[in-house]
Each structure stands twice: as structure tokens, then as C-alpha cells.
Amino acid sequence: MEQRTEGTPVRRGRGRRPADEVRADVLGAAGTLLLRDGMAAFTIERVAQEAGVSKTTIHKWWPSRGTLALDGYFHAVESALAFPDTGDIRADLTAQVRAFVRLLTGTPAGRVIAGLIGQAQTDPDLLTALRRRYSGPRRELAVAAMRRAQDRGQLRADADPRILVDQLWGACYHRLLLPDEPLTEEFADRLVANLLHGVGTG
Amino acid sequence: MEQRTEGTPVRRGRGRRPADEVRADVLGAAGTLLLRDGMAAFTIERVAQEAGVSKTTIHKWWPSRGTLALDGYFHAVESALAFPDTGDIRADLTAQVRAFVRLLTGTPAGRVIAGLIGQAQTDPDLLTALRRRYSGPRRELAVAAMRRAQDRGQLRADADPRILVDQLWGACYHRLLLPDEPLTEEFADRLVANLLHGVGTG
DNA sequence: TGCTTATATGGACTCAGAGTTCATTAACTG
């Protein structure tokens, strides 16, 4: 049995509790656990224990381990998705890809994102949620910035911005998920340079 | 109890059996299961049952679910890694990336590879094996072909072939793993074109 | 304000699969 000290109002019994309160507890515990121990150690059971909540409650609100992890992640890192728009597409893309590389390599977020994408490969609910809440919006922001650059005449009109996204951010994911080569800010710079200048001779 | 018909020499008892025989049974069952039911349904228990082998035996030879899956996959698809070298880097890259896209989209191999990469994010043994036996060798072949193109003067000497790999194959993995946009052969063509010509105006 | 009702809750359960132990028995060696 657990001793309960005065001042910790962690009374837990049967009955109904305010949904928002429980939801906040769960998301807090999920985010903490995720950033601390990574995706591999992330189980619904452990989140339930950490949050002082029963598994049933969690299953009621989140269809799978992965979607809970995704919510917990966003709850923990409120990531700013703002895309800079200085009018110089080269500078903007470089800044944005560099920032992405820093996020992936300099914080636990990189391993978490890798774990989420990994889990999504065998968890359809998570893949859907990930696309809708993470990759989709990020992709749209980048595409919009590139469309503006096309309007300004800085990018060839016949280039498909959606494909450029794959060749910039997709290349970073590649080095994150299959780390044969290092993921550095210099790498980010050269991704942009290769695409803007071209690497062919002629 | 299982009835044993004449002609099926599936006698299974205690005792030692030729290691190669058992190994072949296991890999065959693993490959079949993987291509038929995908990574999600791939468990050591099921492979053991399908192969008529005990779990202990499998655990003795393969450190994890993932590494068994990887071996099973290669046992099943003996993938040809040959890289064409016609002397025209644009044609060679286009052909190779197109073939890769076809493999990923036209066969069950695509979902299997996705599952393996996914599983590798929480299975260090598998990540190591995947890099050594799959992504590493493939990457090397492509880099070598591009180095030859640089010697022939078809590719700028200051371009890093390792980065180009990320911007071609990495872009395909991106659309495989986070399918926000379709993975088509036209996409493959445009990846190559973007890099060779450049998309900047200036 | 006090009572009723609807419903979120959590303990206990089942089920599946990972990984380990150990007696057994076939394969190898001289």
C-alpha cells in the first residue's frame, strides 16, 4: 500500500473524475515518460501507473499506444511550426532545414519522432494521426513558402514544391532513420545548395 | 494431436537435429509469413509454430524479432543489388530509382521494408543488421556509380554523392514511411531532374 | 439545495507473446 503524505492531494478512488483533469494527468505522464525513456519503454500500462489512472480510461480515449504517444509528445513540446519568410528562399529553406536538424539531433525529440514513425509502420491509427497532425501540416508550410518563392521568381515555376520537400526534409529523415551517415547542419546547407544550383554539368 | 500422413516426413521429437536443416526451416517460414501477413503479424512464436521448431531454438540463433525478420526477408527475396552502368549517369540514376520505386510499390517488399525500418527504431540489433546488410551496401553501390560519373565529368566534382543518395533514395523512403504524397515513377524521374538541373533561377 | 441519473472509472480478468530453464536425445568424435 502507498503511504499518502499531507499536502499531496493524490486521492485516488473509484468514481468519476473531471475528464480534463485526468486527461491532463495522462498527457503529462505520457510526455514525461516519452522524453525520459524513449519509445521502446513507452507502454500504456506504465503511463497509467505514472499518471495514477487506470488502463481502461486510457483505452477509452486513445485507440492505440501510438496515438497516445503522439498526443503526449505534442503536449510536451508544443513545437513551433512557424516558417520564416524573409523573401530570400535560399536563406529561409536553409534556416528551416537547419532548425529541423538541430531539433532531431540536439534534443530527445529526434529519437521520439523516429520511434513514432517506426511505430506508425505497424499501427494504422498512428500513421493517420501522424500525417494529419505532424507531417501534413509541416509539409504544407514548406510548400506554401516555396510557392511564394515561385511567385517571386526565385524558384523555377515548373518545379514541384511537394517533391522538393521530400528532397530536403525526406533526406533528413533518411539519415535519422537509417543512420549510415551523420546528420549535421552542414548537410542541411548542402541539401539546399544541391537543389538550387543543380549538380549536373551542362 | 496432429495426424501424420505417410509421405510427410515431419517427425518432430526432442533431441538434436542438423542445424542447417532447422535453420532452413526457420528462414523459410519467416520469409513466407513476412510476405504473406506483414511485419505486424510477424512474431517469433508464430514462426516457430509454422517452422515446426521451438522458440528456444530461434532465440539461440537470432537476438531479436527484427533480425529474424531481416534474415527471413533476404532468404525470401534474394534481391539483386546490381547497379546499371551505361556511362550515362542520368539514365542510370533514373533507371535505378524507378526500379526502387517499383519494388516498394508493386510488391509486398515495400511494406516489409517499411516494417523493418520501423521496428529498427526500437531494436538496436536490427538497426545494426539493417545498416550492415541492407542500407549500407545499397548506398555504397549508388555512391560508387556517382563517383564514376564525376570522373567522367558528368557530375560536379564538388557535389557529395553521399548527400545525393539521401536526396534520391531518402526522398522515396520519405514517401514510403509518411505517405502524404504518392510514390510514383514520375516522382522518381523528377527527383533526378531536380538535382541535375537545379531548381533555382539564377 | 437535495435527489436522480448517466457515465467515467479502475480492479480484476483473459489472452498473446517474449524470453528462460532444464531434462532429453540425437549428432559428432575417436
Place this chain on the structure above:
DNA sequence: CAGTTAATGAACTCTGAGTCCATATAAGCA
């Protein structure tokens, strides 16, 4: 051909996913 070695598989433990249902409490109503 007999002794030694070592792979084998049945049974076990342990962990975690997901479900069922009695219960306590929040929300609604008079």
C-alpha cells in the same frame, strides 16, 4: 561402437494489451 557434446522443445514466468462490470461521483433537474 560407445562416450561426449550440445542442440532441442515442453513448460514455465513475466509483461503488457485489451475487456468486463460493479461502483462512485459529476452533472442535470426539481
